[in-house]
Amino acid sequence: MRRRSDLHALAGAYAMDAVPEPDRAAFERHLASCEPCRQEVRGLREATAALAAATAVQPSAAFRQTALRAAGQTRQFPPATAAPPRRALRRQGRGRRGWRPRLGVALAGAVACVLAVAAVVAGISAYGMHSRLDQDQGHDHAVAMVLGAPDARMMSAPVATGGSATVVMSHRERALVFTAADLRGLPPSESYELWLMGPAGNRPAGMINVSGGGKMAGPMVVSGLSAGDSVGLTVEPAGGSPRPTTPPVVVIPLTG
Amino acid sequence: MTGGQRRPRSGRGGFSPGTDAGQGGSRQRPDELGALLVQVALGDPDAYAAVYERTAGQVLGIVLSVVRDPAQSEEVAQEVLLDVWRSASRFDPELGSAAAWVMTLAHRRAVDRVRSEQKAAEREQRVASAVIAYDEVTEAVEARLDRERVRRCLGSLTELQRESVTLAYYGGYTYRQVAELLGVAVGTVKTRMRDGLIRLRDCLGVDA
Numbered sequence: 001m002r003r004r005s006d007l008h009a010l011a012g013a014y015a016m017d018a019v020p021e022p023d024r025a026a027f028e029r030h031l032a033s034c035e036p037c038r039q040e041v042r043g044l045r046e047a048t049a050a051l052a053a054a055t056a057v058q059p060s061a062a063f064r065q066t067a068l069r070a071a072g073q074t075r076q077f078p079p080a081t082a083a084p085p086r087r088a089l090r091r092q093g094r095g096r097r098g099w100r101p102r103l104g105v106a107l108a109g110a111v112a113c114v115l116a117v118a119a120v121v122a123g124i125s126a127y128g129m130h131s132r133l134d135q136d137q138g139h140d141h142a143v144a145m146v147l148g149a150p151d152a153r154m155m156s157a158p159v160a161t162g163g164s165a166t167v168v169m170s171h172r173e174r175a176l177v178f179t180a181a182d183l184r185g186l187p188p189s190e191s192y193e194l195w196l197m198g199p200a201g202n203r204p205a206g207m208i209n210v211s212g213g214g215k216m217a218g219p220m221v222v223s224g225l226s227a228g229d230s231v232g233l234t235v236e237p238a239g240g241s242p243r244p245t246t247p248p249v250v251v252i253p254l255t256g
Numbered sequence: 257m258t259g260g261q262r263r264p265r266s267g268r269g270g271f272s273p274g275t276d277a278g279q280g281g282s283r284q285r286p287d288e289l290g291a292l293l294v295q296v297a298l299g300d301p302d303a304y305a306a307v308y309e310r311t312a313g314q315v316l317g318i319v320l321s322v323v324r325d326p327a328q329s330e331e332v333a334q335e336v337l338l339d340v341w342r343s344a345s346r347f348d349p350e351l352g353s354a355a356a357w358v359m360t361l362a363h364r365r366a367v368d369r370v371r372s373e374q375k376a377a378e379r380e381q382r383v384a385s386a387v388i389a390y391d392e393v394t395e396a397v398e399a400r401l402d403r404e405r406v407r408r409c410l411g412s413l414t415e416l417q418r419e420s421v422t423l424a425y426y427g428g429y430t431y432r433q434v435a436e437l438l439g440v441a442v443g444t445v446k447t448r449m450r451d452g453l454i455r456l457r458d459c460l461g462v463d464a
Contacts, residue, residue, distance in 0.1 A: 012450030046462035055317035079345035
């Protein structure tokens with residue numbers, strides 16, 4: 001059994017990545033419950049950063065080109081929401097915070113789908129680093145703002161005619177991101193339309209674009225939410241309709 | 257790993273002597289790089305290019321110090337820079353400066369690469385302490401000041417503290433290996449590393 005004083009003493013070695021397994025795992029477990037140790041490691045890492053900076057060299061132009069191009073072809077990890085979504089699975093294991101990139105909380109499939117789609121969209125947008133469509137980047141930004149909001153909450157519901165719909169909403173942003181999966185295919189004369197349904201009536205919120213195999217629809221950003229709104233989906237003529245003409249196939253109340 | 261020979265800094269193949277790009281000192285206003293990372297997290301390629309300008313030289317530099325082999329070092333440094341792009345959203349300003357975040361990614365990857373190498377014996381060729389050799393090449397004043405500050409602060413450590421820190425950080429050795437190399441007890445090395453870094457931190461005046 002390792003004594004506490006032994007573990008504290010590892011702070012310097014740890015900050016320099018000089019602690020191999022299994023000692024490192026043991027020290028990190030200790031760190032998780034020792035705020036003074038975490039503070040100390042943080043401070044020591046600022047010192048090691050200076051040590052690193054002192055060795056700076058001048059990379060070649062080819063090196064730079066490789067780095068920038070690689071980023072342009074690589075998807076980014078999505079942000080992890082700070083507040084756990086309402087129906088998401090709890091995060092497994094101890095709450096690790098630290099330098100290592102987290103691969104995300106363990107999420108219900110629907111939320112993972114939303115984030116995956118957002119990440120893919122962000123990745124595709126980043127791929128063309130000189131994106132021609134400012135619209136794409138604005139859209140990705142809007143998606144990221146909602147997904148990354150500290151008060152982001154997820155709600156999902158089955159769609160009556162097949163598939164499921166998921167909403168991640170943020171009161172702070174007064175916006176939501178809508179996605180759906182496995183929606184029943186529609187003939188060319190029809191489309192799914194999204195609505196904000198509130199006490200004052202129904203407002204159109206856009207047409208759903210269903211990708212390729214109908215697997216994923218969205219993500220769509222809907223902003224300007226009002227109190228008492230719900231999100232609804234109906235089947236309408238292909239060009240859309242100013243008012244719902246069919247009963248909604250799914251309604252998700254945006255409560256709270 | 258091939259070749260433990262150190263080449264003089266100004267003779268490093270492929271790296272033309274630079275003036276400023278990539279050699280920004282550690283004393284960047286922490287807000288700036290952190291703010292850039294926030295933009296990078298939103299997929300902004302220009303912000304990433306700016307982060308590259310400020311960090312790439314340091315990333316490659318510390319990786320070279322630890323990994324030594326130029327080809328492998330470039331590979332590892334590219335991985336680090338890509339990591340910065342991919343995981344920018346994970347940067348948490350509460351946990352320290354953006355510079356520390358990036359250099360931690362770099363140093364960890366460098367150490368991981370070295371530790372996965374089978375031929376540990378060849379690493380003993382390295383003279384880790386020579387890393388901050390005097391550089392005749394013209395460099396940004398700020399970078400030179402940073403180097404000198406580090407050199408001076410390292411100089412304020414006891415010899416054993418300095419050796420422990422240098423072997424661990426620039427050499428990529430574990431604390432047990434350092435103990436073996438210096439012929440001192442493991443507990444002593446731990447203490448020296450910690451005390452040495454604390455003294456360094458205070459001398460440099462970097463925030464905790």
